[in-house]
Amino acid sequence: MxxxxxxxxxxxxxxxxxxxxxxxxxxxxxxxxxxxxxxxxxxxxxxxxxAQEKVLSNNFDKALMAKIRVSNPKTRSYVWHWSSLSIAASLLFAVGIFTFSEKKEAYVIEQGVRYDDMEKAVGYADKAINEAIAPLKLSMQSLQPIKGLEGALIPVSKGALLIDNSK
Amino acid sequence: MDLKQFEIEVLLLKDKIARLAFYLLGNNEEAEDATQEVFLKLWHIKDELEVVDNMQAFALRITRNLCLDKIRAQNRRLQKNEAIEESLKERADNPHEQTEIRDLLSVIKKQIAALPETQRTVITLRDIEGLEFDEIAEITGMNENAIKVNLSRARKKIRSLFTEK
Known part of the structure; x- marks a missing residue:
């Protein structure tokens, strides 16, 4: 040299x-x-x-990246969003269960048989009502006007009668 | 700058950062903590890193400043140097110990650690990391002439390990 x-x-x-x-x-x-x-x-x-010496331990990168992810505001907001969504979903689920468990069921029991079908239930209800009022209809038909008062009854409107005392 | 880009462009400087921290702080554990702190600081200003011309100089400047803050805060430099000087004195009395490369490295490391901070920084950046003077100037804020003066003093002190009887 x-x-x-x-x-x-x-x-x-x-x-x-x-x-x-x-x-x-x-x-x-x-x-x-x-x-x-x-x-x-x-x-x-x-x-x-x-110049070739390593000062850092083998898991340095892993530990650092974990800290960076935790400190990353974007990651934190994702965590918050997912947490919020989970909470919201849980609440909806709970409300749903409560609502369905509280729902009143429509049914009719006819002669010890339960009918859940709405149309059938209404049909049986009508039938039951008609059967109940049938004797009353027969009674109405058997009523006879009282003699001497035939002209005194003047219809004034449907379903009502007015007694005329001037005659 | 996203995490992937950060890993590729910044994390590759980890060994240089860790070595500078090691020579300034004096032990591996503290150097590793300081290195992690440097990277977290860099991550927090990741958007500003896009406009940094020399990432290496920028990261090493942050490292040096952080280490100096730690040294000042703990006020331990004097205590450490006293211990190192004592150890070096023992070694110098026994030249046979210096024949093995492991011992040689250990003695040189201790001699570097015993230097004043400016000389320690300059010799680490130049002789171990192989940085150009303009990069060292960017990191330390010193002018080239001051860097050369400090480098010369540091090299002569290390040489004295081998020439002094």
Whole structure:
């Protein structure tokens, strides 16, 4: 190596560039015990090794990424949105169960038989009512007008009679 | 900048950041904590990172500032250096210990740790990380001449490990 002494002096003056420093490292990696190197070879060899050293533990990336995800406002808002949706869904489900459990069922029991069909239920209800009022209809038909009062009854409107006392 | 981009462009600097933190703080555990803190800080300003020209210099400047804050807050630099100087004195008395590469690395690390903070930062960034002077200037805020002066002093102090009897 040409001008080795001058380059070493330049190195210790802090004036070498990166290329010159690389040249020195390369030279002293091959000539490790030159009597005049004044410890330069050891220093430069050590620097090369120190530059490869790992300070961080193996799970550094994983731990860091977990912290970043937790600190990420976007991720946090997603978490909040999903939580809100879950809560809303749970509430809807609970309300639904309550509503359906409270719903009144329409049915008719006819002679000990339960009918859930609405049309049938209404049909049976009509039939039951007609049967109940049938004797009353017969009674109405058997009523006879009282003699002497035939003309006194004047219809004034449907369903009502007015008694005329002037006759 | 999204998480994927952050992993690709920023996280790859983790070893450089961790080594600088290690040489400034003096131990692996604190260096790892500081490195994590640096990345969380960078993540919080992820939108501003889009306009950063030199991500490496930017991240290392944040690392240095954070470590200096920690050192100041704990006021432990003097205590640490006293312990290191004591240890170095013992080693210098016994040159046979320095023959093994493991010991050599250990001694050099301790010698770096015993340097004043500015010299420590400059020698770490230049001799271990291989950064250009303009990058070191960006990280430290020092001019090139001041960097060279500090680098020269630091190198001579480390050389003294091998030349002093």
């Amino acid at each position: 040409k001008n080795k002494k001058a380059l070493v002096d330049k190195f210790f003056a802090g004036n070498t560039n990166l290329h010159e420093e690389q040249m020195l490292k390369k030279h002293f990696s091959k000539h490790t015990s030159e009597p005049t190197d004044a410890g330069v070879s050891k220093m430069l060899t050590a620097y090369t090794t120190l």
